[in-house]
Amino acid sequence: MRPELRQESQTPPRRVAFVLSGGGSLGAIQVGMLQALLEEGIKPDLLVGTSAGAVNAAWVAGLPHCDGVKDLAGIWCGLRRQDIFPLSPWAGARGLIGRTNHMIPNEGLRALLDRHIPYQRLEDAEVPIHIVATDLKTGHAVILSSGPAVPALLASTAIPGVFPPVTIGRRELVDGGVADMTPIAAAIAQGATHVYVLPIGYSWLRQERTNAIGMAMQALARVVEQRLHVEVAAFGHSADIRLLPTIDGPAVSPADFSRSPELISRAYRATKRYLSKPPAELKESEAPRRVVELAPLSAQVA
Structure with a gap:
């Protein structure tokens, strides 16, 4: 056999990716998932994250071990709404009347990231990290794999x-969830052969909503869920994709961090149960379709 043909027939090296979706304060769920994965000896060769999932991914990229995730759990359990979503009638009013393009400054989040992310630049992380944002002009996903870590997050x-919005280079960027809430495609593009998806879950799909905010959130959740299933189906032939189970839980606003300890604990137990199944049973179709009750963001921020 010619050497080049023999090389082409070789199985590609195993590359494990963790894909972390967005979800505000519900990102605490992913901390329990991460702890269970690492305890079972499942370690990432690369991480891809969107929004809150990007923050969790960035932390694990710098401290990819159980003790690191325990420290991350401590940070989540110590968060308060005002740390991330400080309410200011003046700032909110300026946003509403068009004086600014936002209602809440990001200084609190910036200070948190400056204090805790254990590296300055994305390429300095111990495990390759890829952050998903959205180009405000085009609406397309932008993958940030190098450059200053805090602006990317x-x-x-x-x-x-x-x-x-955050300006990086010549682009104005916003939340990665606008373009890709669960960036499986980005992980495949980076050469992942085994993908563990750490979703949040949305209860809006199973409840009838009659108010405007509820209907809007339900529609958004439907789009996110459908896209997730489309990506799992589309890339199932390219990689082994494991969709971790989400959890049942109480009504939680994306801006309410008070339930973080409970969410972490429940997600940890659910993931340990899932991973304890025989390998033949670890199929995406058998992952529980449970969800967390998601309360409107406006209930905590507005």
Whole structure:
């Protein structure tokens, strides 16, 4: 056999990716998932994250071990709404009348990231990290794999209208969830052969909503869920994709961090149960379709 043909027939090296979706304060769920994965010896060769998932991914990229995730859990359990979503009638009014393009400044989040992210630049992380943001002009996903870490994370978490857009290079960037809430495609593009998806889950799909905010959130959740299933189906032939189970839980606003300990604990137990199944049973179709009750962001921020 010719050497080049023999090389082409070789199985590609195993590359494990963790893909972390967005979800505000519900990102605490992913901390429990991460702890369970690492305890079972499942370690990432690369991480891809959107919004809150980008922050979790960035932390694990710098401290990819159980003790690192325990420290991350401590940070989540110590967060308060005002740390991330400080309410200011003056700032809110300026946003409403068009004096600014946002209602909440991102200084609190910036200070948190400056204090805790264990590296300055994305390429300095111990595990390759890829942050998803959205180009405000085109609406397309932008993958940030190098450059200053904190601006990239601020861009990925910049909820349109809530936080200010972040300029990186010549682009204005906003929350990665606008373009790609669960960036499986980005992980495949980076050479992942095994993908563990750490979703949040949305209860809006199973409840009838009659008010405007509820209907809007339900529609958004439907789009996110459908896109997730489309990506799993589309890339299932390219990689082994494991969709971790989400959890049942109480009504939680994306801006309410008070339930973080409970969410972490429940997600940890659910993931341990899932991973304890025999390998033949670890299929995406068998992952529980449970969800967390998601309360409107406006209930905590407005």
